Structures are given as C-alpha cells and as structure tokens.
Amino acid sequence: MTLLTTVFAAVICTALWYKNAPKDEMKIGILCWIYWGASLMWFVDAVFEYAELKAAFFTPAPAEMLNDLYLGLSAVALGLVIWVVFLLAKDPRGAIKEALLHKKQ
Amino acid sequence: MACFVVPAVEAIVIAAAAKSAQVKEEKARLNGGETFTVREKIPLSRKLKWLRNMLLGGSALLAFEHVWHGEITAWFPFLTAAGNPADTAEMLHEMATVGVAMAVLVTAVWGCMLLVTDAIEKRTAKTPSGVN
Numbered sequence: 308m309t310l311l312t313t314v315f316a317a318v319i320c321t322a323l324w325y326k327n328a329p330k331d332e333m334k335i336g337i338l339c340w341i342y343w344g345a346s347l348m349w350f351v352d353a354v355f356e357y358a359e360l361k362a363a364f365f366t367p368a369p370a371e372m373l374n375d376l377y378l379g380l381s382a383v384a385l386g387l388v389i390w391v392v393f394l395l396a397k398d399p400r401g402a403i404k405e406a407l408l409h410k411k412q
Numbered sequence: 413m414a415c416f417v418v419p420a421v422e423a424i425v426i427a428a429a430a431k432s433a434q435v436k437e438e439k440a441r442l443n444g445g446e447t448f449t450v451r452e453k454i455p456l457s458r459k460l461k462w463l464r465n466m467l468l469g470g471s472a473l474l475a476f477e478h479v480w481h482g483e484i485t486a487w488f489p490f491l492t493a494a495g496n497p498a499d500t501a502e503m504l505h506e507m508a509t510v511g512v513a514m515a516v517l518v519t520a521v522w523g524c525m526l527l528v529t530d531a532i533e534k535r536t537a538k539t540p541s542g543v544n
Binding site: 389 | 415419462465466467468469471472474476477480509510513514518
C-alpha cells in the first residue's frame with residue numbers, strides 16, 4: 308500500500324511536470340525525483356517481502372493495509388513538505404523577495 | 413532495519429561528484445573551452461544531480477518509514493537494531509541485500525535515463541538546426 312501510494316504520487320507529479328515542461332517554475336521536478344526514488348526503493352522492499360511471504364504478500368490483514376496506507380499518505384505529505392521548503396528557499400519567482408521588499412517600503 | 417543507509421551513502425558520494433563536475437564545467441566555460449557542440453549536451457553535473465535527487469528523496473522517505481516503525485531513535489546508537497549483536501547482524505545482512513539492491517536499481521534506472529537522453533541528444537544533433 309505504501310508503494311502504491313508513492314507510485315500514484317510519482318505519476319501525478321510527473322504528469323503535472325510534463326504539462327508545464329520545459330518551464331518548471333514551481334519546481335515540480337523535485338517532487339518527481341523524491342517520489343520516483345522512494346517508489347523504486349519500496350519496490351525492492353516489496354520484492355524481498357514477496358520472496359519471503361509468497362502468495363500471502365497479496366492478502367494482507369485489513370488493519371495492516373490501513374496502517375500501510377496511513378504510512379504512505381504520511382510519506383507523501385513529508386515529500387510535499389520537503390518540496391515546499393525547497394521552493395521557498397529557492398524562490399524561483401522571486402515572490403518572497405518581492406513581498407519582503409514591499410513590506411519594508 | 414537500516415536499508416536506506418546504503419542509498420543515502422551513495423547519495424552523499426554522488427553529491428560530491430556532482431559538485432566536483434560542476435566546478436570543472438565552470439572552469440572549462442570560463443577558459444573558453446565550451447563550444448557550440450558542447451552546449452547542445454546536458455552537462456554531467458546535471459545528470460549526476462538527477463541521481464542524487466532520486467537517492468536523497470527516496471532515502472528521506474524510507475528513513476521516515478523506519479522512524480514510523482520505531483527502528484530509528486533520537487538517541488545513540490540511533491538504530492534500535494544496533495542495540496544487540498543478533499539484531500546488528502540481521503541489520504547488516506539487510507543492508508547488504510535490500511539496501512544494495514535499492515541502490516543498484518535506482519542507479520540502473522538512472523543509467524537507462526542517460527541512454528534515452530543520449531539518444532535524444534544525438535537525434536537533435538543530426539537534425540538541421542536542432543528542429544525535429
């Protein structure tokens with residue numbers, strides 16, 4: 308479930324990035340890297356888990372699934388937080404700089 | 413247990429390599445080494461940054477998962493598995509198998525991306541004035 312959540316996040320972010328490419332004013336590219344990196348790593352984790360559990364891997368307990376979904380959504384939220392911090396730090400549109408300068412005037 | 417450590421270490425090494433490549437490219441540009449054909453290609457430092465971002469982003473989210481499962485603590489030795497020898501051996505085994513496999517897969521995907529970008533660059537170079 309964690310893998311599925313991050314894969315969906317990665318696909319949505321890639322589609323959003325492609326829509327505006329080659330312009331990347333909102334730095335969506337960063338989100339793509341984060342989610343694809345995590346998706347690949349969780350995929351490896353899933354392969355090793357499958358090798359251990361075999362068919363049982365596909366029939367998790369509902370409580371376990373819910374916890375994994377909760378974890379996946381939290382991981383997506385953390386990725387968004389990292390992206391917002393990066394976006395505000397880089398300030399590609401110069402909006403923060405402008406807002407601060409306007410306040411001073 | 414600590415599988416994310418392997419890609420995180422690789423990310424640090426790649427970040428250093430990307431920085432070094434960027435400095436070299438900057439020097440070459442200032443010395444007039446950059447030609448028209450060089451400008452058509454994506455710099456190595458940029459390509460390395462793709463790998464760094466994937467490894468760092470993935471490791472950060474995986475580290476969060478380990479915090480979620482109580483495998484990372486805020487106090488020494490930071491990894492709960494490092495508390496006793498049996499768990500440490502299991503953790504090292506996981507790093508050597510799952511961790512290495514994660515790093516290898518991410519690097520392999522990045523390698524495939526490089527092949528695709530190289531093909532696009534070659535195709536663009538062949539087309540007159542770079543227009544398809």
